[in-house]
Amino acid sequence: MTYAIETEHLRYRVGKAFEISALDLRVPTGSIYGFLGPNGSGKTTTIRLILGLLQPVSGRITVLGRPMPAQYARILRHIGYVPEQPHLDATMTVRELLDFQAAFYAQWDRPRAEELVQRFELDPGRLFGRLSKGQKAKVMILLALAQRGELLVLDEPTDGLDPVVRRDILSALLTYVSERGATILISSHLVHELERVCDWIAVMDNGRLITESPMDKIKHGTKRLVVTGAPAEIGNPPFQLLTRESANGAGEYWVVGNWEPDMTTYVESLGASIRDVIDLDLEEGFVELLRGFRAKERAVRV
C-alpha cells in the first residue's frame, strides 16, 4: 500500500499547554480519510504541519512521496486545501479569485472551474466578502477542485453549513475522487457525514492519535458487549478493550474495538460469558474511543 501522507513520530509544541506527540499517521493513496476529534484535539495543527505551514519539533512528514516542509513549494502544486475559516480576500470578486488562483497552478482546470461556478450557482461578479457562508465554502471547494490536485486537504469544509450545501459539496468531492482517483483528507466534527463518505478513519484527542483504521473495521469492529463472570484482570486480549464498567448487577459492559465474532472463545476461556453483542454506529464508537482513551490517560497520570 502506498501513502499520500505519512508522518512518523511527529512532535509539535504550542506553548506549554498543548503538544502533538508521537503522531504516526498513514493516509493511503486514493482513500477518503476522515480525521475525527473534539475541538482542540490537534486536527488543524496536524493539517498545518502536513501542509508545511508549521515546522515540527521532531519527526518526519512525507506528502506525495516528498519530504515536507523541505519541498513545500513542489508538494503544494499538487494539493488543494480548504481551511477551517475562509481566508480569501473579501474585496475580490469570485471571478478575480479564480483568475488569481489560476495564475499559480499550471494544471488549473478552467472548464471545470466554470462548470462548478454554474453547478454551485455562484455569481462570478459578486465580492467574496458579500457571499453567504455556504457560498464561501463552495468557492473554497471550487478553487481546491479546479487545481486538479492529487491530494485534497479539507479542514472542516462543511462545518456550520445547511444540509443542501453540505450535500452539494460532498457530491462534488465524490465526483472528483471517482474521476481522478485523488486522495482526500477531511477533518470534521460531523461523524455521520464522514461515515457516509470515508473509507478510512483516524481519531485524535489531546494531540495524540487514538486510532487509525479502515471504516469497515471501525464500524463493524466496535461493539458493546454484555459480559458476566469476567475476572478483574484479563491480560492482553486480541481485541481493543476501550471501556469496562458495571452493568448494574447484570455483569459488565465492555466497549471493544477490532472485534471479530470468533473472539468469543477468548472471552469464554477467561471463564466469562457474553450475553449480548450490541453494534455501535460510528458516533457511538467515536465517543467510546474517546472515553476509553481519556480513562487510560487519567490512570497513567494517577
Added chain:
Amino acid sequence: MRGMFRAVLYAQWKWSRLIVVLGTVAGFAIPLVSLQGAARPDRGALQAQELLRAVQSWGSVYPLLAAALGLLIAIAAWAADHRGRHIHALTLPLPRWQYVALRFGAGLALLTAPIAAVLIGALLGTVMATLPPGLQAYPIALTLRFALAVFVAYAVFFAVSAGTARTAGIILGAIAVLLLVQVMASVANLEWNLLGALQVVLLQGPGPLAVFTGRWMLIDV
C-alpha cells in the same frame, strides 16, 4: 512567473488604486504649483531669490509625499494577507521568498506612476517657466531623488508591515527602550544624546534615510 506577477499586481492595484491615483495627481501637480509664479507672463521673470524661496518651500512636500506613498503602498501590499492570517499565501505553490518578491515588485511597479508624474510635472513646469539668469532647472535629478526616497520608504515600511505583530512589538519595544535610557540618562545628569546620535546615523549622509533631508530643489543655482 509572469502570470503570477500579473495576478499579484492586479490584486495590489485593486487594493491601492486610490493611493496611486492621488499620489500620481499630487506628484504631477507639486512641481507645476511650485513654479506657478515663474510662469506668469504678466510679471515676467521673478526675482531669483523669490523664486528660490518658493521652490524651496514646496521642496519639503516631496519627501513627505515619498514617505506617505511608501508607507501606504507597503501597508496595502500586506493588508489582505494579514487579514487572512497568511494562510492563502503560505499554501500557494511557490517558494515564500518568491511570493514576497512578487508582492514587493508589484508595489514598486505601482509606485512608478507617481514617480513618472513627478518627472512629467517637473519637465512641464520647467519648460513653461521663465527662469531668471543664473538659475537652472533640475527636473531629472529631482525625480531621481524622489524615486530613491519612495524606494527607501517603501522598502522600510514593506519590511516592517510584512512582519507579525511580534515584529512590530520588537521594533516599538526597541524604540521605547531607547527613549527610556535617554530619559534615565537625563535624570542621572549623564551627557548622553542617544536620540541625537540616532538622528545623525539615520538622517545624515551616508545614513539610510539621508535622502529625505536637505534641499529638494527643482530650480537652483
